[in-house]
Amino acid sequence: SQQGEEDPQALSIQEGENATMNCSYKTSINNLQWYRQNSGRGLVHLILIRSNEREKHSGRLRVTLDTSKKSSSLLITASRAADTASYFCATGLNTGFQKLVFGTGTRLLVSP
Amino acid sequence: DADVTQTPRNRITKTGKRIMLECSQTKGHDRMYWYRQDPGLGLRLIYYSFDVKDINKGEISDGYSVSRQAQAKFSLSLESAIPNQTALYFCATSDTSGSYNEQFFGPGTRLTVL
Numbered sequence: 001s002q003q004g005e006e007d008p009q010a011l012s013i014q015e016g017e018n019a020t021m022n023c024s025y026k027t028s029i030n031n032l033q034w035y036r037q038n039s040g041r042g043l044v045h046l047i048l049i050r051s052n053e054r055e056k057h058s059g060r061l062r063v064t065l066d067t068s069k070k071s072s073s074l075l076i077t078a079s080r081a082a083d084t085a086s087y088f089c090a091t092g093l094n095t096g097f098q099k100l101v102f103g104t105g106t107r108l109l110v111s112p
Numbered sequence: 113d114a115d116v117t118q119t120p121r122n123r124i125t126k127t128g129k130r131i132m133l134e135c136s137q138t139k140g141h142d143r144m145y146w147y148r149q150d151p152g153l154g155l156r157l158i159y160y161s162f163d164v165k166d167i168n169k170g171e172i173s174d175g176y177s178v179s180r181q182a183q184a185k186f187s188l189s190l191e192s193a194i195p196n197q198t199a200l201y202f203c204a205t206s207d208t209s210g211s212y213n214e215q216f217f218g219p220g221t222r223l224t225v226l
Binding site: 004042044045090092101105 | 116147152153154155156157160200202204213214215216217218219220222
């Protein structure tokens, strides 16, 4: 079964609006990462947050992590049409091997 | 990411055929991975390799085999393809030098088994 579940499955917004997507997971993690995938293409790493961190920023991205609730959120501020993509969370597990387990993704559509 | 390349990019084959998907990387990473992506299921790990002599099964290895020919090359084979192996396949790499496992993905191979 999937470790990470993103919510919502799909999100449609206008340019300039903020987009928030959430990820919930089941087991203890070492870190949580967010990836972006443009249609039918490879995933691109966006940001990593460690289990002892609560918030991290990178440009227009803001990631939060709540290990007590086993959840994370990705906020994209001032969205652009070019942000249209699928976004996946991936949890890095404490298995000795840094295994990544991917969620099912959120499809974001940003309309001009 | 041009540092990780996959061939072919698209392949249509018939049930029962043997198929090999190839992955090459110029990032100098030790670790390589094969995933498959199906609609609504995200990415699932098929096999992973720490180095040339170390290969491990992922969560869905049945029906697949791999070969790590060199540090830079990791091939995925379907010995006898079946329709439910129709999917998008990704190769990825990561570095062992850090404590965290950011992965770098190839562009993917779209495989259709008829």
